[in-house]
Amino acid sequence: MKIDQKTGILGGGQLGKMLALAAGKWHLPLWALDADANFPAAPYVPRFVEGDFKNKEDVLAFGREVDVLTIEIEHVNIEALHQLEAEGKRIHPRPGALEIIKDKGRQKQFFADHGFPTAPFTVFEDEKALLRAVEAGEVAFPFVQKTTTAGYDGRGVSIIRSVEDLETRLLEGTCLAEELAPIDKELAVIAARNERGELAAFPAVEMVFNPDANLVELLLCPAQISPAVEAAAENLAKAVIEAFDLCGLLAVELFLTQTGEIWVNEVAPRPHNSGHHTIEACVTSQFEQHLRGVLNWPLGSTELVRPAAMVNLLGAEGYEGAPVFEGLEECLRTPGVYVHNYGKTTTKPFRKMGHVTVVGESVQEVLHKAHWVKDHLRVIAAS
Numbered sequence: 547m548k549i550d551q552k553t554g555i556l557g558g559g560q561l562g563k564m565l566a567l568a569a570g571k572w573h574l575p576l577w578a579l580d581a582d583a584n585f586p587a588a589p590y591v592p593r594f595v596e597g598d599f600k601n602k603e604d605v606l607a608f609g610r611e612v613d614v615l616t617i618e619i620e621h622v623n624i625e626a627l628h629q630l631e632a633e634g635k636r637i638h639p640r641p642g643a644l645e646i647i648k649d650k651g652r653q654k655q656f657f658a659d660h661g662f663p664t665a666p667f668t669v670f671e672d673e674k675a676l677l678r679a680v681e682a683g684e685v686a687f688p689f690v691q692k693t694t695t696a697g698y699d700g701r702g703v704s705i706i707r708s709v710e711d712l713e714t715r716l717l718e719g720t721c722l723a724e725e726l727a728p729i730d731k732e733l734a735v736i737a738a739r740n741e742r743g744e745l746a747a748f749p750a751v752e753m754v755f756n757p758d759a760n761l762v763e764l765l766l767c768p769a770q771i772s773p774a775v776e777a778a779a780e781n782l783a784k785a786v787i788e789a790f791d792l793c794g795l796l797a798v799e800l801f802l803t804q805t806g807e808i809w810v811n812e813v814a815p816r817p818h819n820s821g822h823h824t825i826e827a828c829v830t831s832q833f834e835q836h837l838r839g840v841l842n843w844p845l846g847s848t849e850l851v852r853p854a855a856m857v858n859l860l861g862a863e864g865y866e867g868a869p870v871f872e873g874l875e876e877c878l879r880t881p882g883v884y885v886h887n888y889g890k891t892t893t894k895p896f897r898k899m900g901h902v903t904v905v906g907e908s909v910q911e912v913l914h915k916a917h918w919v920k921d922h923l924r925v926i927a928a929s
């Protein structure tokens with residue numbers, strides 16, 4: 547087993563940074579490719595290559611210099627990855643699977659073809675074709691429209707409930723329309739796999755919504771679900787990563803329906819926002835596990851050591867500029883509160899600037915502390 551395999555990440559954002567921090571323990575040479583050497587991962591990797599991960603030549607040149615190639619973002623040049631794979635490069639996630647996952651229409655079709663439960667859907671060439679289908683009565687209100695490419699953080703998703711919504715909320719381009727799921731809870735399970743076929747799944751995480759704003763307020767682990775649902779969710783995530791034949795991580799977003807079914811919403815073949823708490827709350831962090839998976843090392847224990855909650859730190863409304871963490875001192879004074887600053891040079895409203903993980907003895911305690919953090923920590927800008 548070689549501990550010094552040169553590992554390249556396409557992307558140098560916060561996920562790249564946290565991968566680099568995990569790699570540091572092993573002194574693993576982890577390189578990153580991204581547009582700007584001011585990006586979050588740059589200070590933590592021995593080599594940060596400035597370039598465009600959407601550009602074929604940049605990805606080819608970067609990939610040829612490393613032993614193993616991975617990603618922290620899906621929107622990378624896939625042609626270059628296929629070529630590197632043909633040249634014998636080890637790439638995880640494998641390009642064929644990444645190509646399917648990058649396209650939400652193909653991703654949904656993959657679930658359907660493999661018998662994984664998912665919200666019923668139809669793919670349309672563009673929004674005009676979707677409109678025609680609505681007019682013809684083939685798609686009924688309410689439905690969820692999703693663009694097939696380049697959506698993230700909910701930006702490529704629109705819930706259409708009426709004819710008025712069709713006029714104001716319809717998104718342009720190739721899209722799919724899916725039935726509105728009767729959601730009881732939104733869950734996520736991060737599965738891991740290596741080239742030997744070893745499988746592991748982290749305990750399910752539950753998104754806790756703010757009932758007024760209908761926005762995710764925090765993520766909670768363990769999810770407040772029965773042991774049977776927990777086991778089913780973990781097994782489903784493992785089955786999906788196997789079906790895609792992936793190594794490294796696969797984050798599987800799930801809907802627990804009001805009738806107790808578990809549907810796959812979407813997947814991401816990389817570390818995921820829903821696994822940040824694993825750094826402080828699990829035996830192995832998702833970042834370490836991803837590296838173990840892509841390097842074909844033994845997978846680590848996914849055991850949850852203590853209950854945890856995670857709060858995303860978004861730029862406060864009304865502020866733009868160099869970030870200031872207001873309330874930091876009180877947070878640092880509080881045991882079990884872990885503040886992560888992504889080191890982005892500018893804050894903007896709703897931009898992900900960091901996150902806070904809270905751990906404690908009980909679910910009640912971490913919920914209480916996480917709400918306290920939400921009330922006391924804000925990312926504003928220097929005036």
Ligand SMILES: Nc1ncnc2c1ncn2[C@@H]1O[C@H](COP(=O)(O)OP(=O)(O)OP(=O)(O)O)[C@@H](O)[C@H]1O
Pocket residue numbers: 665690692697698699700701702703724725726727728729732799811812
């Ligand atoms: N079929 C559905 N029925 C009900 N709600 C849905 C459905 N699909 C998506 N949603 C809601 O919209 C949210 C975002 O959808 P999705 O995860 O597919 O998009 P996304 O752009 O990848 O978002 P993110 O980056 O935040 O994960 C889901 O977390 C869920 O709350």
Ligand SMILES: [Mg+2]
Pocket residue numbers: 799812
């Ligand atoms: Mg999602």
